[in-house]
Amino acid sequence: MSRTQVAIIGAGPAGLMLAHLLQRAGIESVIVESRARDYVESRVRAGVLEYDTAELLNDLGVGERMRRESLVHRGIALRFNDRSNRIDFPDLTGGKTVTVYGQQEVVKDLIAARLATGAPILFECAATAIDAGDEPSITYRDAAGGEHTLDADFIAGCDGFHGAAREAIPPDAITVYDHTLPFAWLGILAETPPVSEELIYVNHERGFALVSMRSRTISRLYIQCRNDERLELWPDERIWGELRERLGSDRGGPDVHSGKILQKGVTPMRSFVCDPMRYGRLFLAGDSAHIVPPTGAKGMNLAIADVRVLAEALEAYYEHGETALLDAYSQTCLRRVWKTQRFSIYMTRMLHRFEEHTPFDRRIQLAELDYVTSSRTAAASLAENYVGLPFESTAGLRKVRT
Ligand code: RFL
Ligand code: PHB
Secondary structure, eight states: OOEEEEEEEOOSHHHHHHHHHHHHTTOOEEEEOSSOHHHHHHOOOOOEEOHHHHHHHHHTTOOHHHHHHOEEEOEEEEEETTEEEEEEHHHHHTSOOEEEOOHHHHHHHHHHHHHHTTOOEETTOEEEEEEOSSSOEEEEEOTTSOEEEEEEEEEEEOOOTTSSTGGGSOGGGOEEEEEEEEEEEEEEEEESOOSSSSEEEEOOTTOOEEEEESSSSOEEEEEEEOTTOOGGGOOHHHHHHHHHHHHTGGGTSOOOOOOEEEEEEEEEEEEEEEESSEETTEEEOGGGTEEOOGGGSOHHHHHHHHHHHHHHHHHHHHHHOOOHHHHHHHHHHHHHHHHHHHHHHHHHHHHSOOTTOOHHHHHHHHHHHHHHHHOHHHHHHHHHHHHOOOOOOOGGGSOOOO
């Protein structure tokens, strides 16, 4: 197995979805993944699928378990001044919803479907060198320390923010936009029923909180914390107390019942964009090219939007020898990336506590929340972004062949 059409680095949502889209178009690929299958399948991350992301999983025939086990959400609440205000998605977007289904469940479904076709995913194989020139190849190291080379027509760098693909690009060939936010999220996964039917985003004097879920018995809960927060300072009781305080549980707000905490972690918040997302025959997709703060629930959805564009472009290349879509890849993706950065930063600024805020800034923040929850026009804009901006197919860019 030393040659394939597309060498994919990383078996996260981007790499796995790309492999499926390519397979549907009759294009062969090999995925190399540095971690073990178990690890990849149990990594707790995103939980909200945009309308079109869920549709795509269904279209690809990998949505069966999602349809059974996921929760379809028709809105979210924005809570401030101890009151919850609902944003109704179908009403504001012409019928669209989002789907709450853990990223690791999406990953499990995509891995199972790929392995069932006999197509390869090489687990515990880390890409160590990438040649993006005219004869592209990747070098990877297997679990036993053996080195291998895989030749390909193209390389897809789907290896996340800390992967090898972006690092393989000479720094002077890209512009990097990096914006770190001055706080983080402390997140827990807990055995407790959801606090409410829908997600609640809370703006509170003490900081942001988010109550989400994975199922009818498992909650996913976050509180804003310091960037350098030490988990040992957060025994379970402190976390539950802080959540209750920010939710206003003792002031008529929703109550959260403490349950067994299954997982605890701190997520830094940053915005990052690499422009262009291509170097020679290496194409970056997903977190390897960009990071958004999680407040808009967009990272996984953006990763999947990238590979839709890439798959269409590769299909045009293999079908017709057409390179226009590949050449437009970065530009096409970055338009959506920047709009998604904008939305994620908007949600982040509206909902978090900023140490440097003056009383004036704080009033402006509350006015923004008041506006977005009382103006149908403003609410429709938030809803449109939250359920996902329409996917712009690049097929129209294809030259008409004579
Ligand atoms: P991933 O998922 O990081 O996958 C990259 C894969 O590449 C492997 N890898 C390598 N393989 C081979 N050789 C190497 N040298 C390699 N280096 C790395 C890694 O092991 C890994 O398996 O990137 P991808 O596919 O681009 O997917 C991106 C998403 O994972 C990410 O954007 C989201 O999780 C972000 N995110 C959310 N996104 C949403 O759409 N909705 C949400 O609700 C949402 N909530 C979140 C989030 C991320 C969070 N954290 C923990 C960062 C909530 C949190 C708390
Ligand atoms: C989650 O359930 O993990 C989640 C939900 C919404 C977000 C971020 C994370 O904005």
